[in-house]
Amino acid sequence: MKTDNKTPVVSxxxxxxxxxxxxxxxxxxxxxxxxxxxxxxxxKPLIDKKAYAIxxxxxxxxxxxxxxxxxxxxxxxxxxxxxxxxxxxxxxxSIMFANPEGSLLxxxxxxxxxxxxxxxxxxxxxxxxxxxxxxxxxxxxxxEMPVNYHGIYYGKLFIETDREYYRQVFQxxxxxxxxxxxxSFIVALEMLxxxxxxxxxxxxxxxxxxxxxxxxxxYWQRLKSSGLGEFVSIxxxxxxxxxxxxxxxxxxxxxYENLSTRFAGARGLGDAARSLRAxxxxxxxxxxADVRQYRPGRIPNYRAPFFIxxxxxxxxxxxxxxMSEKMYRPIMGLSKSFLNGVPISAFMLFWALAMPLTGIWxxxxxxxxxxxxxxxxxxxxxxxxxxxSRYEYFVVLRSLSGVGFxxxxxxxxxxxxRGSQQEERSIASSYFWAAFFSGTVxxxxxxxxxxxxAGFSGVFIASALAACFSWVLFLFxxxxxxxxxxxxxxxxxxxxxxxxxxxxxxxxxxxxxSIPGKIVxxxxxxxxxxxxxxxxxxSQSFIGRVLMIFSLAIIFIGPFFARHFSKYFSRAFxxxxxxxxxxxxxxxxxxxxxxxxxxxxVTLLGIxxxxxxxxxxxxxxxxxxxxxxxKIGTASxxxxxxxxxxxxxxxxxxxxxxxxxxxxxxxxxxLIGTGTAACGLLYGVLHLxxxxxxxxx
Amino acid sequence: xxxxxxxxxxxxxxxxxxxxxxxxxxxxxxxxxxKIYLLLVVIAILGCTLFxxxxxxYLNYARNLKVLTNSRFSVIAxxxxxxxxxxxxxxxxxxxxxxxxxxxxxxxxxxxxxxxxFVIDEKDGLLFHSRADVKLMDAGLAAIIxxxxxxxxxxxxxxxxxxxxxPLTNQFNVRVGSLFxxxxxxxxxxxxxxxxxxxxxxxxxxxxxxxLVIILVLGSIYSGFLGSLKKVRELxxxxxxxxxxxxxxxxxxxxxxxxxEFCSGSLRLAALLEEAERSMEKIENEN
Numbered sequence: 009m010k011t012d013n014k015t016p017v018v019s020x021x022x023x024x025x026x027x028x029x030x031x032x033x034x035x036x037x038x039x040x041x042x043x044x045x046x047x048x049x050x051x052k053p054l055i056d057k058k059a060y061a062i063x064x065x066x067x068x069x070x071x072x073x074x075x076x077x078x079x080x081x082x083x084x085x086x087x088x089x090x091x092x093x094x095x096x097x098x099x100x101x102s103i104m105f106a107n108p109e110g111s112l113l114x115x116x117x118x119x120x121x122x123x124x125x126x127x128x129x130x131x132x133x134x135x136x137x138x139x140x141x142x143x144x145x146x147x148x149x150x151x152e153m154p155v156n157y158h159g160i161y162y163g164k165l166f167i168e169t170d171r172e173y174y175r176q177v178f179q180x181x182x183x184x185x186x187x188x189x190x191x192s193f194i195v196a197l198e199m200l201x202x203x204x205x206x207x208x209x210x211x212x213x214x215x216x217x218x219x220x221x222x223x224x225x226x227y228w229q230r231l232k233s234s235g236l237g238e239f240v241s242i243x244x245x246x247x248x249x250x251x252x253x254x255x256x257x258x259x260x261x262x263x264y265e266n267l268s269t270r271f272a273g274a275r276g277l278g279d280a281a282r283s284l285r286a287x288x289x290x291x292x293x294x295x296x297a298d299v300r301q302y303r304p305g306r307i308p309n310y311r312a313p314f315f316i317x318x319x320x321x322x323x324x325x326x327x328x329x330x331m332s333e334k335m336y337r338p339i340m341g342l343s344k345s346f347l348n349g350v351p352i353s354a355f356m357l358f359w360a361l362a363m364p365l366t367g368i369w370x371x372x373x374x375x376x377x378x379x380x381x382x383x384x385x386x387x388x389x390x391x392x393x394x395x396x397s398r399y400e401y402f403v404v405l406r407s408l409s410g411v412g413f414x415x416x417x418x419x420x421x422x423x424x425x426r427g428s429q430q431e432e433r434s435i436a437s438s439y440f441w442a443a444f445f446s447g448t449v450x451x452x453x454x455x456x457x458x459x460x461x462a463g464f465s466g467v468f469i470a471s472a473l474a475a476c477f478s479w480v481l482f483l484f485x486x487x488x489x490x491x492x493x494x495x496x497x498x499x500x501x502x503x504x505x506x507x508x509x510x511x512x513x514x515x516x517x518x519x520x521x522s523i524p525g526k527i528v529x530x531x532x533x534x535x536x537x538x539x540x541x542x543x544x545x546x547s548q549s550f551i552g553r554v555l556m557i558f559s560l561a562i563i564f565i566g567p568f569f570a571r572h573f574s575k576y577f578s579r580a581f582x583x584x585x586x587x588x589x590x591x592x593x594x595x596x597x598x599x600x601x602x603x604x605x606x607x608x609x610v611t612l613l614g615i616x617x618x619x620x621x622x623x624x625x626x627x628x629x630x631x632x633x634x635x636x637x638x639k640i641g642t643a644s645x646x647x648x649x650x651x652x653x654x655x656x657x658x659x660x661x662x663x664x665x666x667x668x669x670x671x672x673x674x675x676x677x678x679l680i681g682t683g684t685a686a687c688g689l690l691y692g693v694l695h696l697x698x699x700x701x702x703x704x705x
Numbered sequence: 706x707x708x709x710x711x712x713x714x715x716x717x718x719x720x721x722x723x724x725x726x727x728x729x730x731x732x733x734x735x736x737x738x739x740k741i742y743l744l745l746v747v748i749a750i751l752g753c754t755l756f757x758x759x760x761x762x763y764l765n766y767a768r769n770l771k772v773l774t775n776s777r778f779s780v781i782a783x784x785x786x787x788x789x790x791x792x793x794x795x796x797x798x799x800x801x802x803x804x805x806x807x808x809x810x811x812x813x814x815x816x817x818x819x820x821x822x823f824v825i826d827e828k829d830g831l832l833f834h835s836r837a838d839v840k841l842m843d844a845g846l847a848a849i850i851x852x853x854x855x856x857x858x859x860x861x862x863x864x865x866x867x868x869x870x871x872p873l874t875n876q877f878n879v880r881v882g883s884l885f886x887x888x889x890x891x892x893x894x895x896x897x898x899x900x901x902x903x904x905x906x907x908x909x910x911x912x913x914x915x916x917l918v919i920i921l922v923l924g925s926i927y928s929g930f931l932g933s934l935k936k937v938r939e940l941x942x943x944x945x946x947x948x949x950x951x952x953x954x955x956x957x958x959x960x961x962x963x964x965x966e967f968c969s970g971s972l973r974l975a976a977l978l979e980e981a982e983r984s985m986e987k988i989e990n991e992n
Contacts, residue, residue: 020930027923028747031915035751036758039911043762046903047769050896054773061780064815068784097780181769188761196754203746207739216960223966227974238739238934245941252945253974260981267988276988283981291974334854457761460768 021204032196033189040185047181055099055169055177056151060140062097063153063167066090070105070165074157080105081113090116099177101150101170106133107163119168122147129166136161183553190556191453194446194563198315202485205308211239213304218246225291227253254293260284307424307436311443313481314420317383318447320390320474321413323455324467328352328406331464335399347399354403355410360654362414367647375419376486382415383479387472394468412475418647423486425629426642433629434579437622438570445559453556504640508648513631513698518652520691521583521624524684525590526656528613531664532594532680533558537610540673544603554610561614562621570622579623579630580695586620587688594681598674625649740927747923748916755915759908766900770893775860775869781816782871782886785809789824789884793875799824799882800832809835820866821887824873827880829855855883865890933959944968 066089073083090103094116102119106112110130112121124147132143132152141152150168154161214231221229227250231243264280271277332351336344370378389408396402424440425433459467508514533555541551573582593612597605628649629642637645667676785808792802799805809822813835822835823842829850831842846863853859853870861868869886937958958964 020926023926024743024747024923027926028750028919031918032751032754035755035911035915039755039758039907040762042907043766043904046900047766050766050770050900051773054770054777058773058777058780061777061816065780065784096783097776181765184765185762188758188765191761192754192758195757196750199750199753200747203743203750207743207746212959216963219960219963219967223963223970225970225974238931238938241938242934242941245938245945249941249945249971253971253978256978256982257974260978260985263985264981267985271988274988275991276984280981280984280988283977283984287974287977287981454761457764457768460771461764 021208024204024208025200028200029193029197033193036189036192040189043185044182048178051177051181052174055174056142058097058099059151059167059169060153062093062100063140063151063165066093066103066165066167067153067155070155070162071157074155074162080107080155080162083114086114087117090114091118094118099170099173101168101173102166103168104129104166105155105163106130106166108133108136108161110134113163132166133164180547180549183549187453187553187556188457190560191450194450198312198443198446201308202312209308210304214302215239215242215246217302217304218243222246222250227257227291227293228295253291257287257291257293307439309485310420310423310482311439313478313485314416314440315443315447315450316474316481317386317416317420317478318444319451319454320471320478321386321409322448322451323458323471323474324390324393324464326452326456327459327464327467328355332399332402335397335402337399339399351403351406354407355413356654356657358407358410359414359417360651360657362411363418363647363650363654366415366418367641367644370419370422370643371641375423376482378419379416379482379486380479382412382419383475383482384412385409386412386416387475387479390468390475391472394465394472414650418643418650421625421650422643422646425625425646433626434574434582434622435567435570437625438566438618440625441621442563442566445562449556449559449563504644505648507636507640508632508645511631513695514628514645514649516691516694516698517624517627517631518649520687520694521587521620522628522649522653523656523659524587524687525617525621525624526653527660527663528590528594528680528684529617530657530660532660532677533610533613535661535664536673536676536680537597537606540597540606540677541603543673544606546603554607557607557611558614558617561611562618565615566618566622569619573619574623579627580692582623583620583627584688584692584695586616586623587691588685589616589619591681591683591685591688594677594684598677598681601674601677740924740931743927744920744924747919751915751919752912755908755912759904763900763904766904767893767897770896771867774888774893775867778819778869778886778888781812781819782869782884785812785822785884785886786871786873789873790875793873793881796876799826799873805833806837809833810837818888818892819886820889821885823885823887824882825850825885826882832882856880862890867893930959937964940964940968944971 069089070080073080086105093103094100102116104112104115104119106129110133112126112129115121128145128147136156137152137154138156140154143150143152148166148168149171150166153165153167155163155165218229218231230247230250260280261284264277264284267274267280268277328351329348332348333344336347339347366378373381386409389405389412393402393405393409396405421440424436455467455471458470462470537554538551541554546554569582577585590613593609593616596612597609599605600608625646629637629645632640632645664676664680667679671679788808789799789802789805792804793799805824809824813819813822819835821839823831823839824833825842826832829842829847831840834840843864846868849861849863850870853861855870856872858872859870861870866887867890871884871886872880873882873884875881937960940958
């Protein structure tokens with residue numbers, strides 16, 4: 009929008025956003041919290057019921073001993089059995105058995121016997137009962153199970169439930185609920201962005217653009233109906249003014265033509281000619297030959313479908329290894345663990361391979377057709393995966409999914425970055441990555457929950473439907489764009505490849521920023537962090553939540569950094585400081601080698617990555633001059649860039665694996681952190697040298 | 706065609722905007738009230754979000770319920786497994802452990818919520834059942850368990866029954882059979898149905914309250930915005946009649962200085978045209 013005064017529009021969209029987001033957030037929170045009592049009411053009795061089942065089982069053993077006339081005070085290894093039961097059932101805190109006199113005969117090794125508990129047991133063991141009793145006292149919370157045989161009371165089992173465990177279960181439920189709130193919040197945000205763009209921002213920008221053009225004298229400009237109701241009448245009024253002026257001018261020009269033929273040299277003809285020349289000098293009534301239709305809201309229009317597309321692929325991501333394990337059968341003597349990893353690697357490999365191929369064909373077919381093909385391949389492969397039961401077919405279909413994914417990924421990234429002005433590229437890139445990670449967070453979160461109910465096949469069908477839906481959205485929101493001015497011949501790509509690789513600035517971005525960034529991502533975040541946290545005894549769901557922090561930073565902080573920081577700092581500075589921060593965040597994991605240290609490290613890494621991820625993409629394109637970039641094509645640059653990035657993806661786990669083979673986790677963290685920071689600094693030095701060279705030349 | 710009809714229902718009038726694979730693709734515009742559309746769409750987003758929230762919470766609830774129920778039955782099953790494997794470790798064949806039959810029947814009797822317990826051999830043939838009169842496994846179940854990995858703990862849902870399946874292994878850690886513990890889906894269905902009612906109720910209340918707030922607050926915010934659009938329309942009307950809106954009035958619109966500059970530009974054009982027309986009229990009159 010080119011108006012000087014954006015305040016009312018910004019204020020309106022801000023108010024709509026704020027109100028809707030606040031309402032959705034608040035109602036989601038209240039709605040979710042209102043479910044907590046339902047969870048609570050169910051969980052507690054079920055835990056108690058389990059304690060009863062355990063008490064029954066242990067009581068049976070005691071009754072068997074009585075049946076076999078073994079004195080209950082001479083049982084062997086009872087404490088060990090108690091310990092084993094406690095180990096298998098985390099919801100229990102302690103198990104004790106006391107005789108009717110109140111003497112504690114057996115107890116697990118962990119129970120802490122104090123005066124209060126001894127008194128309690130003495131009192132309760134003395135009271136015989138026919139059935140179990142649920143007790144909740146200060147010293148004991150659990151179940152008292154009498155051991156009776158043929159009506160004689162032999163003693164009592166005390167099974168204490170762990171209130172801490174219950175709190176942990178409750179906490180897990182709370183985290184699940186918070187995750188659900190977060191997912192629905194992100195989904196709402198994406199839908200809202202699209203809605204506000206279509207219903208408010210875009211129509212206003214179209215009118216503002218028309219006014220801007222007409223004030224410059226471009227009276228050929230006509231507004232296509234730009235929105236709903238109120239905007240339509242403004243559009244019509246502006247068009248009517250332009251129509252009226254154009255027809256008046258044409259009539260005047262025709263009249264002058266006629267008069268100049270009929271009354272050549274007449275007095276007053278010169279005045280009319282002067283006026284008409286003045287009009288022609290200032291105003292245009294015919295559109296120029298190379299005019300392109302103004303289409304605002306390109307990024308929000310692509311963002312929503314891309315979010316759905318990402319979502320469709322990520323829905324099934326969390327259980328691909330499980331499916332792979334289920335379909336496993338020995339193939340050519342390859343190990344099971346190796347074969348289990350193949351479907352994921354195949355997806356990654358074909359994603360990487362699809363990128364240069366897309367780069368070659370993109371400009372010939374056009375982006376819309378490529379996106380359509382990508383969505384179609386994705387939807388078909390995801391749908392067929394739902395019905396496949398053989399491992400080989402599964403791998404083939406995952407590879408096909410990778411091809412479809414790579415095609416759409418590159419097309420959309422190219423559209424985001426190519427269509428933006430140089431100074432806006434990092435902002436566009438931050439939106440692209442925000443959509444990427446929004447889709448990832450929502451997809452993996454919902455997929456995991458859905459799989460439990462709908463099964464793996466059901467989720468794959470849902471994924472295919474989501475991919476189809478993303479295509480429908482692309483179809484209606486995306487514009488045809490073959491990249492005017494970009495060469496479309498195949499030979500061109502070979503020469504472009506040479507130009508791209510030989511460009512030192514581009515190579516230094518790839519070598520010192522992009523590849524280390526990916527190594528950090530796959531090596532540290534997706535490999536070392538789960539390993540380290542698992543070593544600290546963290547649960548799988550906790551590890552998942554920690555990894556989610558990283559994605560959230562990119563979604564929410566990334567666009568903020570790109571919008572505000574890029575005004576004050578250069579891209580090189582942001583990328584170098586981001587790399588150094590990323591390195592330091594990994595080193596924090598080394599210095600504070602605890603769960604909290606790792607969590608802080610991941611959070612800082614998320615912030616660092618939000619700082620330099622969008623900037624690095626922009627830097628890779630910035631390495632080429634505008635005319636050079638137009639000649640090579642942004643898609644070619646991005647495809648090569650993406651290919652190298654994927655190499656970083658592959659290298660990450662390999663490097664960490666190698667490091668771990670001769671060093672411990674802490675040393676690996678230190679080495680990776682230092683390496684990342686050093687790469688960033690090295691890029692900074694190279695950038696300075698290159699800058700000086702350019703200044704001299 | 707179908708997509709056009711679909712979008713017509715949602716959006717309204719058809720405008721050609723671009724081509725896709727050689728065909729015209731259309732986007733619809735409806736000259737209706739933007740306020741109603743915006744409110745409807747925002748309420749729809751809110752509804753979708755709250756529905757997603759409620760559904761995911763319900764699914765989480767159902768998963769927790771299943772995990773906790775299964776974990777309770779696991780304790781009972783583990784007792785049975787210990788007893789059976791004790792016999793197997795003594796070198797007995799699974800078929801020879803005759804006490805299994807009684808053990809299954811007794812356990813079934815002690816726990817009313819267990820529907821059935823049975824043991825199959827390594828070839829999936831039924832050996833013992835908690836009901837002594839059952840000698841053959843249900844044909845449908847027999848067909849389904851062929852697809853289940855029996856070498857590890859597993860679960861199966863078949864005709865309103867939840868089955869927990871446990872492998873029975875001998876002293877050499879070789880699977881010699883499996884224990885099946887079945888409980889009726891109705892055991893959890895009641896709780897799930899009740900939860901659905903609560904979740905639906907909370908969802909409806911939250912949706913209704915939030916929709917009301919959106920209609921009131923967002924409606925009034927948008928009305929304010931409509932006021933500024935109305936002002937633009939009035940100024941354009943005035944301008945179309947040949948009047949020049951005051952610079953200040955134009956600058957105060959949402960389009961700011963651009964609006965005033967557009968007006969002055971078009972007035973200058975009108976003046977130049979008028980000048981030319983006047984000169985030509987004069988020539989025509991004189992000749």
